Amino acid sequence: MIPRVVLLAALSAALLPLSALAQLQLYEVIGTTETPVVGTVVNVGTAGPGDTIEVQFRVRNTGQGPAVLQTVSLAGDGFTIESVSPSLPCTLSPYVGPTSEAEIDIDFSPTVVASYSATLAIDGVSVVLQGAAVPAAVVTLAGSNTPLSAGSVVNFGSVDVGSTKTQDFVLTNSGTANINVATLAVSGAGFKGPIGLSAPVQLVPGQTASFQVSFTPQSGTLAQGVLTVDTRTFNLTGQGLSAPLPTASIVLLPTVGASGQQDQVSISLASASQSSGTGKLTLAFQSSVTGVSDDPAIQFLSGPQRIASVSISPGDTSAMIGGQPSMTFQTGATAGTITFTLALINEPTQQVTLTIPPSPINLADDTISAVRLFGSLNVSFGGIDNTYSASQLAFTFYDLKGLPLPQGAIDVNAASAFQQYFSTTQAGGMFQVLAEFPVTGSTALIGSVTAQITNSQGASITLPIPFGN
Numbered sequence: 001m002i003p004r005v006v007l008l009a010a011l012s013a014a015l016l017p018l019s020a021l022a023q024l025q026l027y028e029v030i031g032t033t034e035t036p037v038v039g040t041v042v043n044v045g046t047a048g049p050g051d052t053i054e055v056q057f058r059v060r061n062t063g064q065g066p067a068v069l070q071t072v073s074l075a076g077d078g079f080t081i082e083s084v085s086p087s088l089p090c091t092l093s094p095y096v097g098p099t100s101e102a103e104i105d106i107d108f109s110p111t112v113v114a115s116y117s118a119t120l121a122i123d124g125v126s127v128v129l130q131g132a133a134v135p136a137a138v139v140t141l142a143g144s145n146t147p148l149s150a151g152s153v154v155n156f157g158s159v160d161v162g163s164t165k166t167q168d169f170v171l172t173n174s175g176t177a178n179i180n181v182a183t184l185a186v187s188g189a190g191f192k193g194p195i196g197l198s199a200p201v202q203l204v205p206g207q208t209a210s211f212q213v214s215f216t217p218q219s220g221t222l223a224q225g226v227l228t229v230d231t232r233t234f235n236l237t238g239q240g241l242s243a244p245l246p247t248a249s250i251v252l253l254p255t256v257g258a259s260g261q262q263d264q265v266s267i268s269l270a271s272a273s274q275s276s277g278t279g280k281l282t283l284a285f286q287s288s289v290t291g292v293s294d295d296p297a298i299q300f301l302s303g304p305q306r307i308a309s310v311s312i313s314p315g316d317t318s319a320m321i322g323g324q325p326s327m328t329f330q331t332g333a334t335a336g337t338i339t340f341t342l343a344l345i346n347e348p349t350q351q352v353t354l355t356i357p358p359s360p361i362n363l364a365d366d367t368i369s370a371v372r373l374f375g376s377l378n379v380s381f382g383g384i385d386n387t388y389s390a391s392q393l394a395f396t397f398y399d400l401k402g403l404p405l406p407q408g409a410i411d412v413n414a415a416s417a418f419q420q421y422f423s424t425t426q427a428g429g430m431f432q433v434l435a436e437f438p439v440t441g442s443t444a445l446i447g448s449v450t451a452q453i454t455n456s457q458g459a460s461i462t463l464p465i466p467f468g469n
Contacts, residue, residue: 023063024092024125029056041128042120044108046231048136051150053108054082055129059122060101061092068092069102069123076118078110079129109149113175135175137203139229142168142210148234154227156215156238161275162314164216165238166195171211171229173203181230188225190217191236217241220275243274245312248319250281250340250352257356259333259386259429260364262301265340266326267310267319277312279344281321283329287336288358289388295428298332310344331356333428335386358387360458367432368451370465372443381451381462382432388422389456391415395435398464400447409452410437443467 026037037057044055061067070089074081082105093100110116110133117130139148148154159165173179181201186193197211217223217240225236247270254263267281283306285298299305300322308322321327331338335358342350367382379395393412397405412435421431435451448464 023061024067024069024123025060025062026122026125026127027058027060029058034058037127040126041130044129044131046132046134047108047110047150048138048232049110049112049133050138050147051109051136051232053131054151055106055108057104057106057120058101059092059104060095062095064094066091066093071121071123072104073121074106074118074129075121076116076129078108078116078131078133079118079120080107080109081105082107135177135179136230136232137171137179137181137201137209138174139232139234140170140172142170150232151235153235153237154213156236158239158241159215159217160241160243161217161220162243164214166212166214168210168212169194169227171197171201171203171209173205173207176205178205179203183228183230184211185228186213186225186236187228188223188236190223190238190240191215191225193227242276245275245277245344245347246270246273248312248342248344248347248350250342250350252340252352252354255354257331257338257354258362259331259335259356259359260362260384261331262328263331263354264326264328265321267321267342269312269317269319271317273312273314273316275312275314277319277344277347279310279342279347281308281310281327282306282341282343284339284341285332285334285336286339287334289335289386292334292388295332295334295336296426297330297428297430298334298338299330301328301330310342312344333384333386333430334388335359335429356386358457361385361390361453361455361460363453363460363462368462368465370449370467372446372467372469376439377437377443377446377449377467379435379437379449379451379465380433381453381465382430383453383460384429385418385422385431385453385455386429387456388418388429390418390431390453392454392459393433393435394452394454395437396450396452397446398448398450399445402447402464405446 027034028037044053047053068089068091072084085103108131113133113135115132117128120127120129156165181199184194184199193213194211197209201209215238220240220242223238223240227234227236249268251266251268300308303322308327311320335356338354340352361383363383369380371378393414394409396409448466450462450464452459452461
């Protein structure tokens, strides 16, 4: 007897841990919420005859070892198994996520007003499913004799944004007792109703009542809504179609390009827009000066330097650029071509160019000065040479009466100095010159000076610049 007692104890010790290794737990899923099934009864709710309530369960192994799910059965009227996934038999590992669970979908479809029950058995774990069919109005689409079951989809099709499509519904009491429809509601963006009927609605046997639901899409996307009739819901869907945007045109002001300017760009629409749209306006520059690839000064004055967001709203006759009706941009200091590209989503790309032609040097009045110093005269001026070819300077001095001094113009060949400057500057064709002239004797008799500068496009000369002390 001792050997037998020892074997039983050893066998018991080996089996005891196995009882805790695998344990099945059933969960009821409603929408995105899942609840553990506690007890032996699950009430799935009420439905009208001919309607269907979909019930979803999940089975998980909450133990520490694998479990084999062998059978799922259902016995009773009004309930049917719609699907089991994965197919049986299947092995459920200890639960770590959706890949280690089984899903059971069951339909409750009563045919007559009554109470219903069925037994759901899952490998020896069983629960009783209960449901009831109550008198309910039959819901149909106008012109159809086929009742809509709970959860069915009513598709309004494709509708232009700003337009409205309506769908007619009919409530019918096909039973032998009066029916009170206590709830009749429509929800969902773009859907409106009920139109022409409001709850509560009393229907005697054989009576019908009609109402409408409208769909007015707010955007060119798929819209979804819900029609609620008492405890039943019907899914509403419709596709919004955005009206095409009116033709967009890039408008430049002024239309003739020149360096050193702050110009405006705007986007006009051929007609008032009936839809919304977004996109981008980009600025690009192609230099016409040999050896010069870009000019950083050519840019938008606000936001990112060369890209701006574009938006169009219903009713707009011009687009907003960076939240503004127009955008200011700088034309820089280099000859070449500025290209604006408008790319609206789902619309053809538009382009406009602005040519910045080579020009004589543009002298800036606020940079010009002449100063008498002890033993010298200093002359300063600046401007824009958008060809990067400045070379020859000429200075003519005048007495206090405005007459040129006898020595005439003083010529300076500054080509190499300008070449060196333009090869290193980050300011494009902008420059500033300071010329110093040693003077023997009094400078008080010199009243003014003119400065002339020449590039490949010609000569530019200042007005007489009076000397200051």
